[in-house]
Amino acid sequence: MKNHNQASRRRFLQQIGATSLVAASSPLSSLAARAKAEERILHYEKPISPNDTIRLGVIGYGVQGHFDLNTALKVPGVELAGICDLYTGRLENAKEQYGTELYTTRNYKELLDRKDIDAVIIATHDVWHARITLEALAKGKHVYCEKPMVYKISEGYPVIAAAKKAGKVLQVGSQRVSSIGYAKAKELLAAGEIGKLNMVNAVYDRQSSIGAWEYTIPKDANAQTTDWERFISVTATKMPFDAKKFFWWRAFKEVGTGVAGDLFIHLLSGTHFITNSKGPQSIYSTGQFSYWKDGRNLPDVMSGVMQYPDSPEHAAFQLTLQVNFISGTGGQEVIRLVGSEGVIDVVGNNISVRHSLMPEAPGFGGYDSVFTFSKAMQEEMRQEYDAKWTPEQRKRPVKEDIVFKAPDGYSDHLDHFTNFFDAIRMDKPVVEDAQFGFRAAAPALSCNASFLSKKIVQWDPVNMKLKV
Secondary structure: OOHHHHHHHHHHHHHHHHOOOOOOOOOOOOOOHHHHHHHHHHHHHHHOHHHHHHEEEOOOOOHHHHHHHHHHHHOEEEEEEEEEEHHHHHHHHHHHOOOOOEEOOOOOOHHOOOOOEEEEEEEHHHHHHHHHHHHHHHOOOOEEEEEOOOOHHHHHHHHHHHHHHHHEEEEOOOOHOOOHHHHHHHHHHHHOOOOOOOEEEEEEEEEEEOOOOOOOOOOOOOOOOHHHHHHHHHOOOOOOHHHHHHHHHHHHOOOOOOOHHHHHHHHHHHHHHOOOOOOOOOOEEEEEEOOOOOOOOOOOOEEEEEEEOOOOOOOEEEEEEEOOOOOOOEEEEEEEEEEEEEEEEOOEEEEEEEEOOOOOOOOOOHHHHOOOOOOHHHHHHHHHHHHHHOOOHHHOOOOOOOOOOOOOOOHHHHHHHHHHHHEEEEEEOOOHHHHHHHHHHHHHHHHHHHHHHHHOOOEEEEEEEOOO
16 A cells, blocks of 8 residues: 555656646746655655654534545544534434544533544634634644634634644634645746736636535434534524524524635635735625525625735735626636736636736727827828837737646645644644634625625734724
């Protein structure tokens, strides 16, 4: 098996070296960069000593909890130590998957009290993220918290302070920021490949009931099987049992953060990573209930417009955000960075760059006012233009496009968890710490605030504070 894994990794590296690049600017084309990729991929061929084993607990074992745990356990030296969930059926499912001896509980505090747990995945409803994160850090656990890091902007400051005080690793779960494709886009932008950035168009559309969060609700769902009273103990108001609020929770503002917290956050995290941005200064969002009229109180179609200021990290640019849950495209995810000389399209982990450069000479003739002048004036100005600008100066310069494709089988989710566990073992910084996570969460949550208030939200991206 070991030899098979080594051969697979070697093939993966060969794929990286042979990745389609219609330019000699690949971040993986140099020997140094290739060595870095090799170090990342082959790192875990080294034996993991018992002292380096990381015992993992999972709090919230729904859809994302399952995906996160499955990926985390692919990193060698990681062991499952316990699972917490409020719904009894998911605890039964956990024991069916990992054995009857697995420790399970409906009380996350009991899991955090266990001395044999080093790190936890927090994949609960959004409304619980900050509270459990604070308690996990206080108990000395490393934390992988799903996005958005917080449910309310006010929760961000204590989480940042607690992470700093605890000296433990806190990584937020927007896995795309660990993508080799995003790293490529970041390099190309910084190299000036598309000139000066001025706009980003980011879209995350879906077209399915599951994509719109209408997850299957189990037949035994009730206040007892979901521990409803514990579930709503953290909410602002008490609510009677509602299976939709428990299982379709993203659609309800009482416990979730809607498309802004689920999908805008991915687009914001990716944009911030690629541009090195600290965030926008003004935020406006609008939405509508277009198709999934199932009792939800957060929109199924939503757009946002954000203005990013001129900063040491980047020139001023405008960001547009879009989520459409009944999109006739069938669904799409793309971050398009528009510059003065071209466009970078980030689609999943793949990158394409198309160039469009302005000619050196200004325009003259065609769809222009010159034909409205007298014939004498037209001729005089034409002669002056021809004398000043050569035919070459009037042509648009041509620059080869670039295509970067991640190798088959590549997983940014696995890279994100690898980064998390590397940070624990080697005391390394993570790519998405509490500050990064908050700088993405705050603008996303502000989109909900803007939609509900119908007002523009002003934000201080440097000091991470709302402007009154």
